[in-house]
Amino acid sequence: MLVKSLVAECHPEDLEECFKTLRKFHVKLNPAKCAFGVSAGKFLGYIVHHRGIEVNPTKVKAIMDMPAPRTEYEALLAGLRLAEQLGAQNVEVSSNSNLVVQQVNREYEARESQMARYLAMVRELMTRFQHVKVEYVPRAMNTEADLLSRIASSSFPRSSREIRIESLLQKSIEEVADQLCVEDEPSWMNPLLSYLKEEKLPEDDSEVREVKRKARNFMLVSGELYRRSFSQPLLKCI
Incomplete structure (x- = not known):
């Protein structure tokens, strides 16, 4: 109390x-x-x-440290596009965003309009492969993703194996700000x-006394x- x-x-x-x-x-x-x-x-x-x-x-x-779903969707889209360019037919995706994984696997519904658009783009890309498996892996257990993120952020120009790194210059979905006009009444x-x-x-x-009261x-x-x-x-x- x-x-x-x-x-x-x-x-x-x-x-x-x-x-x-x-x-x-x-x-x-x-x-x-x-x-x-x-x-x-x-x-x-x-x-x-x-x-x-x-x-x-x-x-x-x-909650504040949770990755943004839009960022995870952008990474998923970029990965699928790259896999398509390389001619892959069977793709396995590991993501540390349980929300994105459950939406892609149709366990959760994407109610927010932007998330629904991202989800539709992901599912359309998935139809271009013979098989796509999307599973949730906590970041602490996803050592391969951690290794790739370190390589992408490092300053080393070369490595013993060829690793393709793609920089996203723009978002997959153009965001349009909703505008609501209201009259400013007292x-x-x-x-x-x-x-x-x-x-x-x-x-x-x-009025001072009334406000304080x-x-x-x-x-x-x-x-x-x-x-x-x-x-x-x-x-x-x-």
Whole structure:
């Protein structure tokens, strides 16, 4: 359980409201595990500090380090084109992207439009061979791919065996940015966002008091405005 106040002076009142809710539902706390007056810390995989609540980078490192599916598709397309040029008929492909492998093998569906176009190009190329096997191999176990990547990135002009290295100068699919035109109309969230993000307040004194009063019930999570409650989950404001 976490009780966070936007203003230090309001923290006792927020704690009082929290304790009232706990008493109402007969919830008890272990004093040995309680901490008060903490300015920042880790909580349920998030970093909580004076700027708001952010995702703990250590918790999402594995996701951030995952290879982009488009990059893997580009590599797969380049490999198939090269195999076709060399006259290969039976091709085995090892990829460290499980998502791409499962989509190519029709286990997963490519719902995103760009991925669907990449998948269609791969399947069309595969029809030009007698047999194509695509399997998932973790990068740590794919020693052949690691060796080729080191050769491609090295400065050695020659090797004992001929290895063809292809540099992709452009993407296989031209990306067209989607444009959405909307009218910039004033939103009830604008004063709260300005105050919580930059501590900017309206010029009118009455509006200043109103914004500060309302801001106690809201918080920022990754730059997005959420309405908070001690007994209910956060509600995203739209």
